[in-house]
Amino acid sequence: MYINDKLEELLKVESPQQYKITYKHHIIFWAIYFLLNTLRWGSIHNDFALSIKTNLIGFPIHIALSYFNIYFLMPRYVYTRKYITYALLVVACLFVMLLVKFNLTYYLVSTNVMPEGPETDTLTLNYAIITMFGELYVVAFATAIKITVDWLREHSKLHDLEKRQLTTELKFLRSQVSPHFFFNTLNNIYSLTLEKSDKAPEVILKLSGLMRYLLYATRKRKQDLKSEIDCIQNYIDLERIRFNDALQIDIGISGDLENKEIAPMLLVPLIENCFKHGASKNIGDMHIDIEINVDDDFLYFNVSNTIPKNEADSKVATRGGGIGLSNVKKRLELGYDQNDYELSIFEKEKMFHVDLKLKV
Template structure:
């Protein structure tokens, strides 16, 4: 049976269910087994005496382990991480010297009087022997420490990414939650206006609003929604506004392309629609015109909406925001929910029209 690459990596690297890299006892056994076998063959081949190599490596092996673990589990956490570098250096050198004395005496009394055959006939604790032995121990300690630091860094980096992901998810949920109350606030204002006028259209508005509420209750808690349902929601909203403005509003809406099987962040387009009505239709004097083009080509949604700029509003005072949320909400949701390469948003004024163009991967 061939394991999937991700599963195989997790087994080899020792990643647990939470995604952390976990060094367990098996990794320790494998590492030290490979290390001691490598050194036995290395020194055995160098001295042409594998019996001597086995004895010296079996004696040195526990010393390597003791110094390495003493460094990564005691000295570093207690002194390096607390920035007590002088104390750490002193204790590191002291531990190396103790290891040197233990190794020299064990080799001298249990293996051979010649404790360093590669350097000639060395039968006493010389400076050269001390330097070479301590550097050898330091090499092993450094190698083990590098592995430990790398694993710790991977775990910290993994936790940091997970924390950032949770923060982004929380913020995105908050932004989506802002849409619904804001949307209902505007629609209820519309109903209030109709009730003041004792309009017969008020019941139709309430019915449409109930349909929108049903959609919002079951759609906005999901990361993505079917594009067809999102368009249906937009059409319901436009129907509400048609009832409100009657013949004074002209809406040109064109929908084309293959909409099936396409997904979009829920209520992502609605602030653009609301913005056109709030800053176009509701503040215009005379005829009100809104044009909406929605086209899907392959997996790209081309959404364009434009409205004539209110004659009573100058260019400098037009603010493309909806209750302080609107377009800024959409921009933030795009940043959090999509990769930069997956969307392009343009907002501009041209020929007395306020225009929004959004190209989005769906």
């Protein structure tokens, strides 16, 4: 499976819209929290009426303090790294909350303001510590949820950006076929038309088929392997006309090509490389050997060409063939899992070899 396929599947789950917090989510969260808290304290004190009254007073304070922290204090002081100011303001808010909650509980619910602890009707240090830490727990819990959702949304956006960049780069690499080939082919067609050769219509038809493949197949992430091989054969037929009898090409195709898929225009640069760095720079007889075999789920693609007689050209070839092979290497890295391919480039017996094993 392609890496960008995996990213796309991931993004279907982690869409930025999916992590958007709506008013509905706020209402559901606080409703569930209120219900659980009411049941908890009602069970502890065996007095659900008292639990409902205290929570009706406490929860508006929880909500106000939580949202004030999330949407005002943190953006202005935490995200700007004013931590001391933030800490002082949080303590001040908790103290104000303490005074409000004490008075509301005392005058509206019960003079015993701390039913969960020692009975008291005054603002003691013990009451202040228990109440402020309890409020801090609620604020921290709500803030943690908000931070987690924000992180998931930003992480999803980052994946979306990486996926877009990856897709753009892959499309660019798929469309990179040497323009020199088209210029040379057009020159060949021009020469054939001047000679009124019967080969001209055939060359134009093959070039048309190749260009059609380039225009439409490269829009897809995967293409039928058979179509890719047909494209290679058209390419080779056009180059045969260009080099005539000076070029010997042996091509063998075996295995079951049906229902196999490959990244479009992945193999053509390997063939093009043979002509660009082999045939075009040789003097005398030239030889290109191509073997294509499909065994189970793997394609074995082996291509070799005569090494240029010029020593400098040979160094170019053994370094990787320039843009063509670099393009293929990059596309394999971006488009396939590391375990799904093996690419070998080497020189042997005066021939330059490229061997590719690819999962299809």
